[in-house]
Amino acid sequence: MNAIHTPAEADVASQADKKQQYNLNKLNKSLRHAVGDAINDFNMIEQGDRVMVCLSGGKDSYTMLDILLNLQRSAPIDFSIIAVNLDQKQPGFPQHVLPEYLSALGVEYRIIEEDTYSIVKRLVPEGKTTCSLCSRLRRGILYRVADEVGATRIALGHHREDILETLFLNMFYGGKLKSMPPKLVSDDGRHVVIRPLAYCREKDIIKYSEARGFPIIPCNLCGSQPNLQRQVVGDMIRDWDKRFPGRVESMMRALQNVVPSHLADIKLHDFAGIKADGVPRDDGDKAFDKESFNDPSRISILASRPADDGGCGD
Template identity: 40%
Template structure:
């Protein structure tokens, strides 16, 4: 990899490797499907995991996969071309998420949330066919923090993401190895090496999740005052003290 000696990439790779060790994300003989959306996060995850795999003391396989949701204009060929430049093969799964959404989306239901569920189901099905026992996703530190705040502010519960979680189907383990990697580092890496970011071509693209965007702005505002904010919140997620909370299922009052 031509960027393997870049200090920025080494920092990303080191943080990813630390998360793998801390949460036992990758084990001997794993066959891991990596969801490649064409965005900066999934590209960065793939390159970090591939660099780590080459020097790992254990044997495991990485299988990059892309779900084509059927939106006109989606350029899976651009993703495939980038991976071929790095001697990696891409599995593309063609779906009709677009048509299903148009037919079955109920009024008032989130377009993006429905699409995400359909894509995730397609990922699980593809992982089954490829005999993968794990699915790696490109969520980073900021995603964990924003999800925590969204759940507190809008749902009324203390929950974020888990770096390692058994899927609802009971067959696959979802891993998020970039839990320690800040989005700013991923953005810098993507821009520095001009990673070919591909738009999903969704008709709702650009509208985004306004609540998540507000959480992102809030974190950036607070981080300007406290540079250690992200690390502090991440540390808090791993240091839960039930006796100082109100959950009656965790504590007898």
């Protein structure tokens, strides 16, 4: 039996629907702008490109495909899109979800079936993380498929927080100042890999995914590993974002504002050849100056520390 609503209740429901649609449109516009900026800044997609969108069934890749399809309709250049999913034969994987979703969209797609799940479970000891081997296997298969479908670009759904997590993982555990670039040639040298969501905030992607009602498919292989180093670093970044608004944006800007002369890599800067030539320079050393930093949120990070702490970072 259908519920009967009074005019007042119907009006409230109508206003709620309008607000929901307004918020969805606002999110869509924000994400389109961020993706468009990344594409333009890094020349990710050019005239005639065939973009292979790697669709995992998670919120990020669904959002990437959705926004790229949006941009494709209004872009000043012509490019084609093919969605590719790798069915890794994980137990319980709902094989019907992506074909039904992509068919309804009218998007060209291809589903690749490769039992990498059994390989990973056989080779990785119980209790060890599976991501490294799983990623290598998946990457090799996707490179092969890119050749088969004639793709000129391979699009991955990594967002801003993924890039920053990789930066900290390399610093903490790898001893490298290295991150995940928005655009790079693949390790086999034959493909251009792009990350159109590089400027997108994860929290915006989560909201957009929920509002659009994407049929999310969880990854049971790595979803059962709560203590991954990436998860720990990700929690740290999310905590910073809550406590110190603007810090994550500042860190992302830092990746685009590198000063090799103020680091310590002798391969990037000729420290050995430095000579005092009497010419003033903006990037000269200011060892005797007390450098000041403005926190984007106007929160003094050092205020809660002892005066003699001497640190300037977390």
